[in-house]
Amino acid sequence: MKEFALLFRQPSYDYSKTSKEEMQALQKKWQNWTASIAAQGKFVSNGVRLVADGKVLKAGGVITDGPFVEIREMLGSFIIVKADSLEDATTLAHGCPALDAGGSVEIRPIFG
Numbered sequence: 769m770k771e772f773a774l775l776f777r778q779p780s781y782d783y784s785k786t787s788k789e790e791m792q793a794l795q796k797k798w799q800n801w802t803a804s805i806a807a808q809g810k811f812v813s814n815g816v817r818l819v820a821d822g823k824v825l826k827a828g829g830v831i832t833d834g835p836f837v838e839i840r841e842m843l844g845s846f847i848i849v850k851a852d853s854l855e856d857a858t859t860l861a862h863g864c865p866a867l868d869a870g871g872s873v874e875i876r877p878i879f880g
Contacts, residue, residue, distance in 0.1 A: 769850040771812055771878040772857035776844045776864065778871035797865040805849055805860055815846035844871070848878070 786794070805811045824832045844866065851857035854877060861873040 769810075769852055770857075771848055771850050771880060772854070773815075773846050773848055773874075773876045773878055774857070774861050774864070775846045775874040775876065776866040776871060777874060778842065778844050778866050778869050794865065797868070801863050801865060802847065804863070805847075808860075810849050810851060810860060812848040812850050815848070817845045 802811060802814070822833075826832065849857060849860050851860060854875060857875050857877075861875055864873045866873060
């Protein structure tokens with residue numbers, strides 16, 4: 769099996785306006801989804817949730833506020849899974865809670 773990164777991109781979202789109950793329900797969705805991948809023996813590792821602020825360093829030493837201010841979605845987090853093919857890894861991405869919020873999942877093979 770090969771390893772793949774599932775990168776979660778979501779529209780800019782202010783979680784500070786989310787109630788405690790809504791946050792718990794959202795966390796439960798993520799836990800259930802990753803648990804379903806783990807139950808198949810295809811979960812490799814959790815990524816970490818990324819803070820929205822940051823900087824982008826470009827060629828020539830140009831530094832801009834980031835990340836990626838020119839796009840409408842931000843990279844929120846990632847996980848590593850194992851699958852036989854890119855198609856199989858894409859199938860694992862179905863049901864990702866980021867999709868419920870108008871986001872996307874980028875599926876990328878990992879060199880190795």
